Amino acid sequence: MKLTIHGAARQVTGSMHLLQIGQYKILIDCGLDYERDHNIQLNENFDFRPEEIDVVVLTHAHIDHSGNLPTLVRMGFNGQILCTPPTADLTELLLMDSVSIFMEKANKGKHQRRKHKHHSGGPQPLYLQKHVMDTVERFVTIGYNKPFRINGDVELTFIPAGHLLGAAAAVFKVTENGEERSIAFTGDIGRKNYPVLNDPEPLPPVDYLVSESTYGGRMHTKGKSVEETLVETIDKVCVKEQGRLIIPAFSIGRTQSLVFALNKIFSSGKLPPVKVFVDSPMAGMATQLYRKHHNYVNPEAQEFYKNQGDEFEFDNLTYVETLKDSRQVSNYYEPCIIISSAGMLEGGRIQDHLFYNIQNYYCTILFIGYCAKGTLGYRLLRGDSIVHIKDRDLSVYATIKQTDVLSAHGDHEDLLNNIKSQDAKSLKGVFLVHGEVGSMQELADELEADGYKVTIPEKGVTYELV
Template sequence: MKLTIHGAAQQVTGSMHLLELDNYKILIDCGLDYEKDHSIHTNENFPFDPRDIDVVVLTHAHIDHSGNIPTLVRLGFAGQILCTPPTADLTELLLMDSVNIFLNKAGKKNKYGKNKGKFNSGAQPLYLQKHVMDAMERFVTIGFNKPFKISGDVELTFIPAGHLLGAASAVFKVMDKGEEKSIAFTGDIGRKNYPVLNDPEPIPPVDFLVTESTYGGRMHTHGKTVEETFVEVIEKVCIKEQGRLIIPAFSIGRTQSLVFSLNKIFSSGLLPKVKVFVDSPMAGMATTIFRKHHNLVNDEAKEFYNKQGDEFEFDNLTYVETLKDSRQVSNYYEPCIIISSAGMLEGGRIQDHLFYNIQNYYCTILFIGYCAKGTLGHRLLRGDSIVHIKDRDLAVYATIKQTDVLSAHGDHNDLINTVKHQDKSTLKNIFLVHGETGSMQALSDALTVDGYKVTIPEKDVAYVL
């Protein structure tokens, strides 16, 4: 049995791991690399022949885990794609949105002339809607904690991972040359007591563990709850300063948790009601999927629903549908909160709101998630005084803030605790993925002190298990 880390090796995005048995190849996740340009040249050149992959196992819907699946299918993959039911629904939304992003970027790069309206050869999108639909036809869904035979020698079980609705750790039992072996891929590990989502469940003891390391060496802020944090920010920005609070948030997962938290704040009377705009059509569609799979939200959300109604609706909340309505939000001069995607500011309606507010002294832009290197969000967070938005260089006068109270990743201690559920006497090796080099090293050092064998794998290098 061989393991090769083809993506998210000593970086955060682009998760893609290949598990090879005799005459059977399993690809765990197939994500876009956000730390490179999303071009046909950097994401379609797989280090293997897609036709040789027998099955894809998808841990969750986020695009850095799912976003290159249509390319894999376009280039010849013909097997099944296994995931949980919410992951299938959310992935379709995200992949369709990726098509729109590709088309927009391709359109901007083209110079129109005789071939007006057509893409030139140098600006082709990575994939189109047809390729997404071809990929979705290959999805097969499996419930949590239900062992599933994917071949005569391989059994797969999905363990709830928190992080996002439907997110799972993938646990494999493998018969390899007459010997039973087990390996688990954590996917992205969530955190306890997160709004809407259930806590991650322990992964059963395995021989090998491939774990994310995003927050290795870093701890989340403690001492304030999600509600306390947002009450403090909203009171300062919207009530005392009578200003505008813009929150870049991923449409799927982060927005639903944020809306539920705001619902609790305003419904309990902790603050006067401030107008809230959710400006993302995809967020509305994702919220419908959260309602569809309401049996998988946490007990707090279920209890709120039973006592007060829909946790994703309240009086001062408006879901903005059309682009025309989105532009009207800029003309709303009362204090307000605008939640819009994308969370890293790469595309989406958030760019319009930034364009009109980045030079507004009474605007605060509050980041609630990770921003990969190379993104507009990362440039703002590092303190760039001038940024390029919609073909213009704009000075930054708005206040830039960040909080990790809604980070959907477990921190250093959560990662350590995930490993500590393993049996030291049987766990042969831990492979760290999905983290910056410093985070991986910090987590590796801590685990090594605790007596675990740890490997920080190099990209495209095969490890015999």
């Protein structure tokens, strides 16, 4: 059995891991590498032959895990893609959105070149809608905790991981040369007591573990719950100050959890009614998929549905569909909450809301997720007094706040607990992926102090698992 980390090695994005059993090749995740965003075509440079991959196992739908699948298919992969039912549907939605983003960038590039009398054309899309549809046709869905025999020597089981609807850790039992060994890939590990999502389940004992390390060395804020944090902020901004609260949120996952939390707050009378706008067409489509796969939401959400109705609908909540309606939100002068994408403020309708509100003293922008360096969200959180939005430099008069109560990643303690559920003497090795080097090292140091054998793998290096 051999393991090669082809993506998310000593970085966060582009998860892609190759497990080889004899001549049989299994690819776990096939994500877009955002580190290559300056030249998206670099994602075509696979360090293996796509047509030689026998099967792909997809842990969850996020683009840094799924976003390069259509490229893999376009370049010759013709096997099955195994995932949970929600992951299949959410991935299709996200991949279609990726095509739109590629096309927008290509058209923008062409416009810029024509403007400067240079006609070589814009950057070519990495893949097209046709390639997404070819990819979707390869999905084979498997439920949680249901062993699935990939071939005579390999059995796969998906274990709930939290993080996103349908997200799973992939556990393989492998028979090779008459010996049985096991290896697990965590995917992204979620948090306990997260709105809508089930808690991550402990993994069974395995011989090898490939673990994400995004929040290695970092702890989430303790003390206040999601609802307590939101009540405190809404009460100050919308009730006492009669202002507006803008919450940038990813359309899939974060928005649904946020809406459910707001539903519980307003339906229980913890705050007087406040108008809530969800301004993201993709969020509306994703919410329909959450309804479709309602058996995958957590017991609290299912119980709420039985007793009080749809957890994603309540009085004063409006899902904004058309661009015309989105622009009308800016003319709503009563106190309100606007939830819009993208979460890091790079594109999407959120930019319109920022353009009209960044100079509003009675506006608060509440970040509920991570903002990568270089993004508009990062610049606002850094404290820049002037930011560039829609071709204009605007002074920042709005209040900028951030909370991590809705972060969907487990923190340092959660990661440690997940790994330490394995016996240090029985576990032959831990491979840390999907994290910055500093995060990986902090996690590795603490694990090694407790007797775990830890590797921070380099990209493209093959490890023999004996």
